[in-house]
Amino acid sequence: MARQNTDNWSVRKCAKACAKCEKDFEDKETLHSRLSFDEGEYVRKDFCEACWNKDDPGLSSWKTVFMVPVQQEEAVKKENAESLLRKLVAKENEEDLNAIFILAVMLERKRILVERDVQTAEDGRKLRIYEHRKTNESFMVVDPELRLTELEHVQEKVVILLGGKPRNAEPESGESAI
Ligand SMILES: [Zn+2]
Structure with missing residues (x-):
């Protein structure tokens, strides 16, 4: 059985046009996103309402709803949960899986990401698919199914990565990390 590689968790951008008729999506157009596993890779395809074949859901x-991509704000401000998630996903390090998961959960609570699906990978790992509410990118995140004690440890690590201070320290002014 093929070992699932780090490609399990990555970002798939929403297409700008329908995968079938190639018509450009309009702002706020309803579309259907399909994820399939093709030659060892997760492939995302987006279809307009007319081209969507519900009998082939992959x-x-x-x-989802297409939104004209917004210009990314200048990233001069300090790291936030979203920029950190993108950075860790891009690094593709297996040891960051826990932190990536915690960040995805944080962003879901902040209503930046929405969970679209949960799957079980071939190796039994749980895979959660999140979609970014503004950019419609899909993020595939391995759920490490952490125990509560591990969870606290990882959360603490993430807070420090976000420039915060671990618990028992004076909270920084401004928004809290979690
Ligand atoms: Zn179409």
Whole structure:
């Protein structure tokens, strides 16, 4: 059985046009996103309402609304949960999986990400698919199914990565990390 590689968790951008008729999506158009596992890679395809074949949902599919991509704000401010998630995902280090998961959960609570699906990978790992509410990118995140004690440890690590201070220290002014 093929070992699932780090490609399990990565970002798939929403297409700008329908995968079938190639018509550009319009702002706020309803579309269907389909995720399939193709030659060892997760492939995301987006279809307009007319081209969507509900009998071929792939591995996972969901309905979403296309939004004209917004310009990313200048990243001069300090690291936030979203920029850190993107950075860790891009690094593709297996040891960051726990932190990536915690960040995805934080962003879900902040209503920046929405969970679209949960799957079980071939090796039994749980895979959660999140979609970014503003950019419609999909993030595939391995759920490390942490125990409560591990969870606290990882959360503390993430707070420090975000420039905060571990518990028992004076909270920094401004928004708290979690
Ligand atoms: Zn179409």
